[in-house]
Amino acid sequence: MTPGRDDRIKSGHDGEKGRALPGKPLPVDGATAAPDRRRSARGLPEGLLLSFHGDDYTGSSAVMEVMSFAGLPTVLFLGVPTPERLARFEGYRGIGFAGVARSQGLDWMDRHLPAVFRTLAGLGAPVAHYKVCSTFDSAPHVGSIGRAAELAVPLLGGKWHPLVVGAPEIARYQAFGNLFAAGPDGGRYRLDRHPGMSRHPVTPMDEADVRIHLGRQTSLPVGLVDCVSMKRGEADAALEREIARGAAIVALDVIDAETLAEAGRLVWERGGERVFAIGSQGLEYALVAWWRKAGLIPEAGEASLARAGAAERIACVSGSCSAVTAGQIAAALEAGFEGIRVDAALAVDGRAWEGELDRAAEAALAALGAGRDPLVFSALGPDDPAVASMRTAVESSGVPVEAVNDRIGAGLGRLLDRVVRTAGLKRGVIAGGDTSGHAAMTLGVYALTALAPVAPGAPLCRAHSDDPAHAGLEIALKGGQMGKPDYFRAAKRGSAQG
Structure with a gap:
């Protein structure tokens, strides 16, 4: 739908609404503070850039x-x-x-x-x-x-x-x-x-x-x-x-x-x-x-750069198969997160997958009740036997791989939604580039704004929702290749630095 309003978004508001003011030429790579010899003849227009x-x-x-x-x-x-x-x-x-x-x-x-x-x-x-x-x-x-x-x-x-x-x-x-x-x-x-x-x-x-x-x-x-x-x-x-x-x-x-x-x-x-x-x-x-x-x-x-502050508890879901995410999951488990594996191969069958999600959600809520942060994941890197198992299941079932991926992502989103609502959490992480899209769509969030840096490419965000349960949610969407080994712990504390 094309927005039914003036095409150009105006600027000049305070707080979250506004624009950066022009500054003086600044040093780049150790250069002296002087205008670049090809300095822009084109300024920044008002409004949307x-x-x-x-x-x-x-x-x-x-x-x-x-x-x-x-x-x-x-x-x-x-x-x-x-x-x-x-x-x-x-x-x-x-x-x-x-x-x-x-x-x-x-x-x-x-x-x-x-x-x-x-x-x-x-x-x-x-x-x-x-x-x-x-x-x-x-x-x-x-x-x-x-x-x-x-x-x-x-x-x-x-x-x-x-x-x-x-x-x-x-x-x-x-x-x-x-x-x-x-x-x-x-x-x-x-x-x-x-x-x-x-x-x-x-x-x-x-x-x-x-x-x-x-x-x-x-x-x-x-x-x-x-x-x-x-x-x-x-x-x-x-x-x-x-x-x-x-x-x-x-x-x-x-x-x-x-x-x-x-x-x-x-x-x-x-x-x-x-x-x-x-x-x-x-x-x-x-x-x-x-x-x-x-x-x-x-x-x-x-x-x-803002810091969001530490969260008392956090819930995380991961559909990523990357080695980077695998290392981050391992580091989180060593730090006391509760690891809960889900069998993604079951996603070829809708009913079996829903049963697996119910089991994992109950385990996540039990972990929170015991004072631990749940981290639900489908694989630990590309060499995890679960990756080959899922591929075999998809080939045997005849279900298109795109449909299975959609089902996994949406299912992890429903799981996170259930855990956040039931436990009253205010912070979560979704890991996996494909997973995050399908998972985020199930949360009732319609927009995100940047809240605090956690890792380049994977910030902590503020959720905007008409649903009171998620209106104050802080969430990070992490791609498979993004972040240092302590990413999940950094997301919990609300900043890249301890």
Whole structure:
């Protein structure tokens, strides 16, 4: 539904509603405090700066985090909002809609995404962003980034479409078009050799070059502005060459703070009055880096970041199969969380799955009654026998894997909802990029705003709900690759630092 109100959201409110004030040029990478030699000739307009649609819920909250903690208030709606709900956040600088496209096929995308993109177009933000995972999770048949781009371009337009995936803040790097990510051991891996992403159960990465990977999903030509061109001051010329060659999508390398800000400059200065961009939260990191470098927004200090305070009790659910999440679960159990395993293979049968959820919910409530924090999980990493067991069950049942994934996510959401309501909890965590979307939709929450940083890409959020049971809920949506080993404990204490 397209909002039935003035297309431009006005700014100038206090508290949660408002905008950042322009600051003076600030040092970048040790440079002296002087304007950049290519300082922006384009200021920040009043009102809405950015609209976005995320292909899963955890990634969507990461965009909100980057913008909000840079002093640019941003709201994330769990679905396309009604005009009345949208009006409650008048004055915000970023507006986003979370979705579940990452776990869906092409037919689903064709049915659902055009309406979302029409709504983004109606908001009239200078930058419209289709947000994807920082590990570029996608395939031609499921979560196709290419198909999403094909649906968005006719509605959101633009001469060219930036693709920004690298984000050093979360250990994602793109060099000469190839994407690298940190592994659970702290090493940096090309994605097709990454210990987790190369073996992802739904979208395994067998190609690290984003141009080739994306080219398998769309006929839109994909170009590149590489990091050498950026560091030599030749990025503008490189961009013009790629556009002249017919590139519709242009990937921008990001390997460090310098190339991050340069990517932001290209998007903001060379994208035109309206630009449709694709990428991870690296796009927002890049824009914020350029806006700061150009003196358009002030530098954000650590002291400005809020802490939520510690929760007496917390409930967590995880449908993630990543090694990173497995390490976080292990650390939480060592710290006294009560681990409760659910058999996800039972999700091929609706009745059996509901029985399994009832058992797990009762165990979670018993743990809370005994003074322990429940952590319900379906697997401990990609090598857990439960992963193979579920795959076998799906193949034997004939039930589409997408339907089973939906059932698992929604079921974990109902479980969390039951535990939170019964025990009167005010804080929870949902782990797993695909899981979080389906789980969050069952909680009766219609929007999230950033509350406190816990880990880059996975903040603690304030829930907005018309349901009194969840109106004050604090919740974190954690992607499989996000966070340090103590993530669940950090979410309980309400901050990254002890």
